[in-house]
Amino acid sequence: MASEHHRIAAPALPAPPQPYSFPVMATIAPVVVSVAIWLITQSVFALVFAALGPAVAVASLADARLQSRRRRRRENERFGAELEAASAEVAAAHERERQELAESLPSARRLVWSTWPQSERWLAGLDQPVPVGIGAGERASSVQFEGAAAARGRDDAHVALRALVDGAARLIDAPLVLDARLGIGVVGPRVVANATTRGLVLQVLASLSPVGHSVAVTTDDRAEWAWLGLAPHEVTIVDDGEPRTVVRVGNSAGEIVVGVAERSDRLPAATRIVVTASGLRSRIEQHPDRSQLAPVRLEQVSREEAVVVARGLAADAARAGFGDDPLPDRLDFDALGPREPRSAGRPSLAAVVAVTARGPLRLDLVTQGPHAIVGGTTGSGKSELLTAWILAIAHDHGPGDASVLLVDFKGGSAFAALGRLPHCVGVITDLDEDGAQRALESLAAELRRRERLLAAAGAKSIDTLPDGTRLPRLVIVVDEFAAMVSGFPELHAVFADIASRGRSLGVHLVLCTQRPAGVIRDSVLANSALRLSLRVNNRADSAAVIGSDAAASLPVEPRGRAIVAADGGEPVLAQFPLVAQGDIDRVAALWAAEQHRPHRPWLDPLPTVVGLDTLPAGDRGGIPFGRLDDPANQSQPVAVYRPVEHGNLLVVGAGGSGKSTLLATLAASGEVQRVPADIEGAWDALVALLAELRDPRDSDHQPRLVLLDDVDALLGRFPEEYESAVLELVTQCLREGPARGIHWAITAQRLTPGLHPVVGLCGSRLLLRLPNRQEHVLAGGDGGDFVGRLPPGAGRWNGLRLQVAVDHERPVASRRPGRHCDAAHPPDAPAVIDAATPLAVVSNRPVDFTARLRRALPDFAEPGAIVEVGAAPLSAAPPAADPPATDQPGLTVTRPRRAHAIVGDLDAWQSQWGALAAARSTHAVIVDACSASEFRAVTRVRALPPVLDTARSTAFWLLDPAGTVTRATLPAGVPIP
Numbered sequence: 001m002a003s004e005h006h007r008i009a010a011p012a013l014p015a016p017p018q019p020y021s022f023p024v025m026a027t028i029a030p031v032v033v034s035v036a037i038w039l040i041t042q043s044v045f046a047l048v049f050a051a052l053g054p055a056v057a058v059a060s061l062a063d064a065r066l067q068s069r070r071r072r073r074r075e076n077e078r079f080g081a082e083l084e085a086a087s088a089e090v091a092a093a094h095e096r097e098r099q100e101l102a103e104s105l106p107s108a109r110r111l112v113w114s115t116w117p118q119s120e121r122w123l124a125g126l127d128q129p130v131p132v133g134i135g136a137g138e139r140a141s142s143v144q145f146e147g148a149a150a151a152r153g154r155d156d157a158h159v160a161l162r163a164l165v166d167g168a169a170r171l172i173d174a175p176l177v178l179d180a181r182l183g184i185g186v187v188g189p190r191v192v193a194n195a196t197t198r199g200l201v202l203q204v205l206a207s208l209s210p211v212g213h214s215v216a217v218t219t220d221d222r223a224e225w226a227w228l229g230l231a232p233h234e235v236t237i238v239d240d241g242e243p244r245t246v247v248r249v250g251n252s253a254g255e256i257v258v259g260v261a262e263r264s265d266r267l268p269a270a271t272r273i274v275v276t277a278s279g280l281r282s283r284i285e286q287h288p289d290r291s292q293l294a295p296v297r298l299e300q301v302s303r304e305e306a307v308v309v310a311r312g313l314a315a316d317a318a319r320a321g322f323g324d325d326p327l328p329d330r331l332d333f334d335a336l337g338p339r340e341p342r343s344a345g346r347p348s349l350a351a352v353v354a355v356t357a358r359g360p361l362r363l364d365l366v367t368q369g370p371h372a373i374v375g376g377t378t379g380s381g382k383s384e385l386l387t388a389w390i391l392a393i394a395h396d397h398g399p400g401d402a403s404v405l406l407v408d409f410k411g412g413s414a415f416a417a418l419g420r421l422p423h424c425v426g427v428i429t430d431l432d433e434d435g436a437q438r439a440l441e442s443l444a445a446e447l448r449r450r451e452r453l454l455a456a457a458g459a460k461s462i463d464t465l466p467d468g469t470r471l472p473r474l475v476i477v478v479d480e481f482a483a484m485v486s487g488f489p490e491l492h493a494v495f496a497d498i499a500s501r502g503r504s505l506g507v508h509l510v511l512c513t514q515r516p517a518g519v520i521r522d523s524v525l526a527n528s529a530l531r532l533s534l535r536v537n538n539r540a541d542s543a544a545v546i547g548s549d550a551a552a553s554l555p556v557e558p559r560g561r562a563i564v565a566a567d568g569g570e571p572v573l574a575q576f577p578l579v580a581q582g583d584i585d586r587v588a589a590l591w592a593a594e595q596h597r598p599h600r601p602w603l604d605p606l607p608t609v610v611g612l613d614t615l616p617a618g619d620r621g622g623i624p625f626g627r628l629d630d631p632a633n634q635s636q637p638v639a640v641y642r643p644v645e646h647g648n649l650l651v652v653g654a655g656g657s658g659k660s661t662l663l664a665t666l667a668a669s670g671e672v673q674r675v676p677a678d679i680e681g682a683w684d685a686l687v688a689l690l691a692e693l694r695d696p697r698d699s700d701h702q703p704r705l706v707l708l709d710d711v712d713a714l715l716g717r718f719p720e721e722y723e724s725a726v727l728e729l730v731t732q733c734l735r736e737g738p739a740r741g742i743h744w745a746i747t748a749q750r751l752t753p754g755l756h757p758v759v760g761l762c763g764s765r766l767l768l769r770l771p772n773r774q775e776h777v778l779a780g781g782d783g784g785d786f787v788g789r790l791p792p793g794a795g796r797w798n799g800l801r802l803q804v805a806v807d808h809e810r811p812v813a814s815r816r817p818g819r820h821c822d823a824a825h826p827p828d829a830p831a832v833i834d835a836a837t838p839l840a841v842v843s844n845r846p847v848d849f850t851a852r853l854r855r856a857l858p859d860f861a862e863p864g865a866i867v868e869v870g871a872a873p874l875s876a877a878p879p880a881a882d883p884p885a886t887d888q889p890g891l892t893v894t895r896p897r898r899a900h901a902i903v904g905d906l907d908a909w910q911s912q913w914g915a916l917a918a919a920r921s922t923h924a925v926i927v928d929a930c931s932a933s934e935f936r937a938v939t940r941v942r943a944l945p946p947v948l949d950t951a952r953s954t955a956f957w958l959l960d961p962a963g964t965v966t967r968a969t970l971p972a973g974v975p976i977p
Contacts, residue, residue, distance in 0.1 A: 006093050010145035010165070011082030014075035014157050027057040079157055083164060086145075090168045093143045101175045107133030108199025108301045111206060111309045117539070118316055118553050122209035125556040126254040130180040132203040134196075134275060134284070137296040141171035176296055178273055180204050182288065183257040185267035188277030190260075194224060195300035196277050197245070197260040202301065202309050204249050204256055205231050209555025210317050212251055212329050219245040227303060230310035232317035242266070316553065327357065327575040329558040333388060333583040336360060349402060349473060349508065351392035354564070354574040361564065361574045363389070365475065365510075368530045368566045370503040373520065374512040375545035376534030381559035382512050383414035385534065385576045386477055388560075389510070390415075393475065394423045395587045403472045403598030407440075409483040417584050422591050425474070425600045430487065438631040438801070440484075442602035443494055445634040446474070449599075450505040462506035472598045473506040481513040481520065492521060499527040516544050531565040546571045602631055608791040612665060612805040621645075623669040623705070625662065626793070629801040639802055641666065643705060643743035647763020648734050651747040652779040657768035658793035659747035662804045663707045666745055671704040679717050680967070683947040686729040693736045703741035706733070712748045712755060721932040722947050727754060734761040751779050766802065768795035830955045830967040833926070835859035839901040840919040842938050843928035843956075846905050853901060856970040860901060869904030869912055906930065909938055921961055926968065928956035941965060 030053030037046040103115075110116040110133075124130045145165055178184060184200055186193045205215070210232035217225050217237045225245065228235045233249070244261035246268050257270040264274055264285070274286035275296065282298045301309075328335075336352045350364035365372060376382040393402055399422040406415040409430040419427045428439045450462075450471065459465045462473065476498070478484055485491050498507050500523065509528070513519050514536075520528075531546045535556065539549035546565040554561055560576040606629045615624040615638050626639040641649060653659045666672060675685050689706065708714070711730065718726050734744055744762075751759060759765075759780075769790040770776045776786040785796055793804035833839070835857040843849040846868075854861045902919065909916050916925065916938060927935045927945075935945050935957055945957045945965045958968035 006097060006142045007144050007146055008086060008089050008093065008168070011079055011086050011161065013161060014072065014079045027053045029053060030056075076157070083160055086164060090143055090164065094141060094168075094171055097142055097171060098174050105133055105175045105177050106131050106203050106207070107175060108202055108299050109133075111199075111202050111312075112301060112305045114312065116206060118549060121206050121313075121316065121553050122555045123535075124207040126181065126208075126250060126256070130204065130207050130256060131177045132180045132184070132200050132207075133299060134176050134178050134184075134200070135282070135296045135298040136173045137176045137284075137294050139171050139174045139176060141169055141174075143168045143171075173297065176284075176294075178287075178292075180207075180256045180258070181254075182273050183259075183268070183271040185259040185261070185264065185271030185274045186277050187261060187264045187267065187274060187285075188282075190262065192277045192279070192298075192300070193260045193262070194245070195302065196275070196298045197247070197258055198303070198306045199299050199301040200258050201228070201247050201249070202306060204258065205233060205310075205313060208233075208249060208256075209557070210234075210313075211327065211555055211561070212557050213249060214251065216248045217245065218242070221245070224303075227307045227310055230307060230314060232314045327355065327561070327573065331355060331560070331575050331577040333391065333577045333579050336392070336577060349393055349397060349475065351389070351396045353389045353392045354560075354562070354576040356564075356572050356574045358572070361572070363530065363564070363566065365508040365530065366473070369508055369528070371499055371509040371511070371524070371528040372530035372532065373516055373525065373528045373545055374510065374532045374534075375514070375516050375536055375541060375551070376512070376562070377514055377537050377541075379556075379559075380534035380536075380554075381561070381576070382534060383410075383479060384560050384578055385532065385562060386479060386510065386512060387414070387418065387579045388576045390418055390475075390477060391421075391579055391583060391587055394421050395590065397423075398591055398596070399423045399472065399594050399598050400470050400596035401472055403474050405474060405476045405601060407476065407478040407484060409478075409480040409487070414479050415477075417581060421584065421588050422594060422597060425598050426602070430483065437488065438605070438629065439602045440488055440491055440494070441631040442634055443476070443498065445632050446601035447498065447501065447505060447507065449634065450507070454505070461504035470596065471506060472596075473508060474598075474601070475508045475510060477510045477512075479512050481511040482515070485519070496521060496523040499524040502527070515541050529566070532562050534560070534562045601634070603629075603634060603636055605629070606636065606794070606801060606803040608794070608803070610793075610803045610805040612668065612807040615805055623666055624805070625665045626797075626802050626804040628797070629803075639797060641745075641764075643703075643738075647738060648743055648761055649745040649764050649766065650759060650762035651745065651766045651768065652749070652751060652770070653747070653768025653795065654749060654771050654775075656792060657770075657790070657795070658804050659749075659768060660709055661793055661806055662766070662768075663709055663745060663747060665805055665807070666705060667707060668807060669705070671702065673704055673706045675706060675708040675714075677709065677714065678949055678952070679714070679722075679947050680949045680953070682714055683718075683722070683726065683729075686726065686733060687946075689733050689737075689742070690729055693733065693740055693742065703743075706737070706742060706744045708744060708746045710749060711746050711758065712750055712752055715754065718947060719932065722944065723754075725944055727757065731757045731761065734758060750775065764798070766795055766797045768793070768804075830953075830969040831958055833857070833924075833958075833968055833970055838923045839903075839926055840916060840923040841901060841903040841926045841928065842906060842909050842916070842930065843903065843926070844905055844934075845929045846903050846908075849928050850903050852970055853903075866901045866903055869902055869908040869915065906934055906938060920959070924961070925959040926956055927959065930957075 031050040034046055034048075034050035037049070038044070102110075106116065145168060180200070180203070186196050186200075188196075214234040215228060215231070215236070217228060217235070218240045219225055219237065220239060220241055220243055222237050222239050225237055225247075228237065228247075244259060244266045247258045249256045249258075257268055259267045259271050261267050267274065272286070272288055273284070275298070276283050276285050277298055280297075281295070283295045284293055287293055331354075336355065348364055349366050350362055352360045352362050354361040363372075374382060374385060376385075390404055390406070394404070402423055403425050404418070404421070404423050405425050405428070406418060407428045408415045415427050418424055426439060453471060454460070454462070454465070457465055457469050459469075462471055465471060485495075495509065495511075498509060502508055509524070511520060511524070511528070516525070533542055533545040533551035535554035536542050536545070536551050539552045542549045542551035545551065546563050548563075548571060550571055551563050554563070558575070560578060562574055562576060563571045564574050565571040606627055610627045615627070617624070619640070621644055622640040622642045624638050624640050628637050628639045630637060643649075651659055651662055663674075667674070675682050708730070715723055715726055730746075733742075734746075737743060746758065746762065748755060765780050767776065767779055767781045769792075770779060770781075770786075772788075773783050773786040777783050781796060791803075793806065795802050795804075833856075839853075841849060841853075850866055853866065860866055902923070904912075917940070919925065925939060927939065929950075930938070932944055932947075936942065939959055941959065941963070943965070946967055948955055948957070948967065953969070955967045955969045958966050960966075
């Protein structure tokens, strides 16, 4: 693959010469002019000028050819210089590429010169390619030309450019690598073929671990291959008398075959690659990929060099712990040896967790920790190591002495089976983000709880607790620590706190990660004296965990092979067991009769339904309405709304989030008052409440809570003329109510800009489920607290998670509503018009209203009882009789001798200027099917009339002679035509 520094700009081909044509017109023009002058002057000297045209044309042609030659020469010189520079750049790029390949690809020379890093040894397995260097030859180059034009011509420039491009695409004398799993056979004279095969075999031994891989040699010359006995691998050499040598390296899962013979027909069938070793004519003769067939300059290793390399591999294996007594490839949990549970109260977490060459390995977080770091790359067996360690602690220590909190940020499968141990206080996974957040927040609370227990017992640390006081040690095991702190960065500080105070409080950390450097902070590393490392990818990661690069040389197989550094001593190689489900079941059964169960560091999540009957009665001035979740303090207190302390309450939530349920729960407290959901009732209630607040005669208000549900939807149902007035009514009630003991609980689906005055007058805010994070933030919440899926009634209040309580005994519709608005301040009932009332009717549907009036009241069906505006003067109406009578509260009319009504539309009344004003003294004015602005224009009344819900009723406005505006209606049973 081409890299950026291997891209070269191609030289541009010389520009072709520009064509030049003979100037015919420039030649003819002087001749024509000269002939014309001769004809006019009759002077023969004029004909002399005719020769100037051809002369100038010939000279111009000669000059053009001269300039063309000069341009061609300059272009050729430029192209030659660019070609030379590009050739030099290609050569330099090829040299850099050879150097890069020589430093990155395996080769026998790198082993001989000790430039093959130990961190790259024994990393291969038979389930993946095993590359070995065969020598040097021609291979495709990563050099690429940018802007190379097609050079198809036959001139020198095109030929030179093609040669440059073709030469750049081929890398001469570059390292060639083969996959040893295909089997390699070397054919040729014994001396040359054996030297080549030594290099191939040494590379295979450096790639496959001495643990789990053995070497078998069949040869007719044992002395030639005796140096293999110095390698750290198990080697067997058999003399079979055949005139060939076959080296097999592998295990039961497969093997790599390297053969050497003088003829190809004597090679084993497993060698799919055949190399001919014959000095300068060496060549790869056979390969599954025919593009690999090419000459090769073979890389050869002498017998003395092979001895030095084999001894070096053995020394490296001894430093990595692969030496004297190889560890088993597989270790069962029961094979750790017979163990008995330790007696209670022993200040230890010691347990046999693995085996080493010297015997069982016992680790104790108390004396060797107090915390541990575990490193290892993907697939090295981190989860198996942690499981074995946890199970060993659980086997040797009862739930009263040791508890385990498991954190798995790889999906939760690693520790799922351990959850049934009585020692396990919980398994936290990244699948439940909300649950993981609250559980991890509880860790700080657990530290405070342990501090209180130690203080109450008068102990400085868990080791000095008096007899009879049991405080189990808590081991927090985190798999993929980097993923956890990436999702919850605030936990860095929590774990640093645990690391510094954990020893005295009995809290121990076992943190597992692929790359501890840069992930685990120094404050945690400084308190983690126990270090374990499985196989890692590089020496830096190994040194960051155990202080040496030995873990970079660990093999891929077997899983669970680790290097352990404890007590500041030399790291030792250990094999951890593989735990089966039966092992976990046996340990769980071992402690099944134990009565003591460790304290869980966090409470269960809030239930999706909290019964109102489960909450204690509220204190004076407080209304319990739900349950809060406070994981930082390991508590779930009752949510109590105290109007005097909290002020007006604003509840924001999407449809179905539980807003109405919350109001119903508040209503169950007693002294509450609801604002009706219909616009007529809401208007009357708000007007009455504001009047009550401003009535100087009513100074003794009984404290109560006013409930207003979906204020944004309610405002949207009002006609446009009323929206600002209703909002002003709500705002004034919110502002003036608390001083008179009247507080409000208002709900809304969204905080629209029009509701900002309302928001500013609410002292507390409760956020239920909202559609998205943006809406949550706009409603005043913290974006980090947003949870997309919440059950009805779930939300946040005062920074804590909340679940609103519901009354299980009665559904929402039948719960005791408290003191409703219709009981305290009933909406004004529409007045009913009778036949004795003289009427002046303004209607945008006069014909329809006249028909309704005649059907509703038979007296109006008499001839002349209803007249149109302008059909008769008002003085023609029958005079009224004394005395006046009061038919409706606040409505005084003069009883006429018979029914009389004057009906007209808006335009008709306005055309009769002053007519309606004159009629108001003796007639009740009806305004029907008009807007509020039309009402105000025709009646000259500045105040808004009571709102009419025209979609649900047939009421209209009634203006009495005293100037009072009320709703009115005709007798029941008269629909609109």
